[in-house]
Amino acid sequence: MASRGNFSGRIGFIAAAAGSAVGLGNIWRFPYETGENGGAAFLLIYLICMVLIGFPVMVGEISIGRNTQLNAFGAYKKIGGAKWGLLGYWGILSAVMFLSVYNVIAGWAFAYFVQMVNGTLSATKNFGEHFTSQIADVSDLFFYSLGFMVITAVIVSRGIKKGIESASRILMPALFIMLLGLIGYSFTLDNAMEGVKYYLIPDLSEITFATVYNALGQAFFSLSLGMAALVTYGSYISKKENIVTSAALVTVTDTTVAFLAGLLIFPLVFSQGLSPSEGPGLVFVVLPGIFAGLGTLGPIIGAAFFLLLCFAALTSTISLLEIPVTFLVDEKGYSRTKVVIFTALLVFLIGIPSMLSQGAVDYFSNFAHYEGITKTVLDVVFDIFSDVGLPLGGFLMTIFIATKWKTANFNKELAIGNEGYMGSFMQKYLNFALTIFAPIFLGLMFIITVLKKFFGVNLF
Numbered sequence: 001m002a003s004r005g006n007f008s009g010r011i012g013f014i015a016a017a018a019g020s021a022v023g024l025g026n027i028w029r030f031p032y033e034t035g036e037n038g039g040a041a042f043l044l045i046y047l048i049c050m051v052l053i054g055f056p057v058m059v060g061e062i063s064i065g066r067n068t069q070l071n072a073f074g075a076y077k078k079i080g081g082a083k084w085g086l087l088g089y090w091g092i093l094s095a096v097m098f099l100s101v102y103n104v105i106a107g108w109a110f111a112y113f114v115q116m117v118n119g120t121l122s123a124t125k126n127f128g129e130h131f132t133s134q135i136a137d138v139s140d141l142f143f144y145s146l147g148f149m150v151i152t153a154v155i156v157s158r159g160i161k162k163g164i165e166s167a168s169r170i171l172m173p174a175l176f177i178m179l180l181g182l183i184g185y186s187f188t189l190d191n192a193m194e195g196v197k198y199y200l201i202p203d204l205s206e207i208t209f210a211t212v213y214n215a216l217g218q219a220f221f222s223l224s225l226g227m228a229a230l231v232t233y234g235s236y237i238s239k240k241e242n243i244v245t246s247a248a249l250v251t252v253t254d255t256t257v258a259f260l261a262g263l264l265i266f267p268l269v270f271s272q273g274l275s276p277s278e279g280p281g282l283v284f285v286v287l288p289g290i291f292a293g294l295g296t297l298g299p300i301i302g303a304a305f306f307l308l309l310c311f312a313a314l315t316s317t318i319s320l321l322e323i324p325v326t327f328l329v330d331e332k333g334y335s336r337t338k339v340v341i342f343t344a345l346l347v348f349l350i351g352i353p354s355m356l357s358q359g360a361v362d363y364f365s366n367f368a369h370y371e372g373i374t375k376t377v378l379d380v381v382f383d384i385f386s387d388v389g390l391p392l393g394g395f396l397m398t399i400f401i402a403t404k405w406k407t408a409n410f411n412k413e414l415a416i417g418n419e420g421y422m423g424s425f426m427q428k429y430l431n432f433a434l435t436i437f438a439p440i441f442l443g444l445m446f447i448i449t450v451l452k453k454f455f456g457v458n459l460f
């Protein structure tokens with residue numbers, strides 16, 4: 001087999017894995033989930049989910065990848081046999097479906113960046129209407145989404161070190177700098193502190209089952225867990241690396257960016273006296289309105305913001321595309337370039353019904369009805385492959401470690417590159433979290449969620 005390539009070292013892996021984690025999930029989804037689920041109370045539960053579930057699941061995925069040095073399917077099959085290989089297939093299928101939709105939303109961000117730069121967005125009178133008609137207007141979104149997929153494909157085709165790692169090393173620090181600059185600005189606005197209070201002072205009476213369920217879903221989405229992205233990236237790190245430290249740094253980076261995105265957006269929203277529970281339009285409707293009110297600086301700040309969103313999305317689409325690409329290169333031995341072109345095109349085509357489901361085509365826009373509401377194709381794909389699918393993937397991975405790979409082998413893998421691991425608190429913590437707490441918690445959440453979402457049965 002031709003050499004698969006490797007990350008150049010710890011920083012390269014962390015930049016790429018953090019790049020995968022930091023994405024639309026942090027800057028687009030996290031603020032609106034927080035705004036819809038009670039502000040600081042949601043933030044609190046979210047942080048707990050990150051520590052108790054997110055971080056251990058991430059360590060689990062990376063260790064499976066590093067141990068086998070194989071793609072998602074190959075990794076599960078190598079350790080667990082053909083049946084467990086199916087879990088790898090599930091991860092790859094989820095990645096393809098998830099990316100098909102994610103790329104559509106990345107296309108919105110790309111469109112908004114261009115419209116900020118060319119002045120179309122600043123000239124808009126009604127931002128709600130603009131957003132609604134923009135996402136229905138596939139005549140230009142088609143090209144923005146296609147453009148996004150092409151950029152992703154070009155980077156992935158350059159391989160692990162030259163493509164993925166180099167892009168992440170530039171894009172990630174750029175993103176941090178832009179974010180901090182924008183927060184500095186938002187804090188100078190009148191009423192900004194109201195937003196900060198809403199975001200940081202929890203009202204515990206706001207916590208319901210839905211808060212926990214949404215926070216857990218957000219943690220999986222944001223850390224790129226449950227679809228073998230980190231099994232895939234983990235397969236490219238060397239045996240010298242300390243997995244626990246790397247996973248901890250990725251978790252902290254991801255949480256910090258989401259936290260900062262909230263710190264940017266809520267002061268902006270409150271400074272304009274707007275509602276934080278705007279839903280998925282929060283970033284696309286509320287923010288352009290705010291930028292427009294900022295005078296001559298508005299378009300510059302707005303363009304910086306949407307560029308940031310595009311950068312964040314790009315390092316995530318790269319990791320999503322890498323999942324099926326690594327699989328086809330490893331298992332079938334095809335050339336990376338050919339595989340990238342084929343997969344990127346396929347994913348783009350699969351995404352077209354989702355793109356058309358935002359008002360362009362009735363059938364796709366009113367595709368299903370559950371949870372008491374009409375769902376678009378885009379909603380259905382996210383419901384199945386994100387909200388339900390990611391925690392399910394995580395759950396099965398923990399069962400795999402506990403029953404098939406066995407905790408002792410998992411520990412052995414983690415001890416490589418981490419001398420003090422055996423017998424440490426971290427070992428006990430990870431063993432408990434991964435083999436007892438996470439399987440029970442994720443299993444229960446899965447059952448309750450499926451009953452609630454698809455069968456209208458409310459246990460809580």
Ligand code: PFF
Binds near residue numbers: 222224319
């Ligand atoms: N973590 C990314 C985000 O927050 O936008 C989304 C994502 C990327 C999920 C890669 C899953 C994945 F495998």
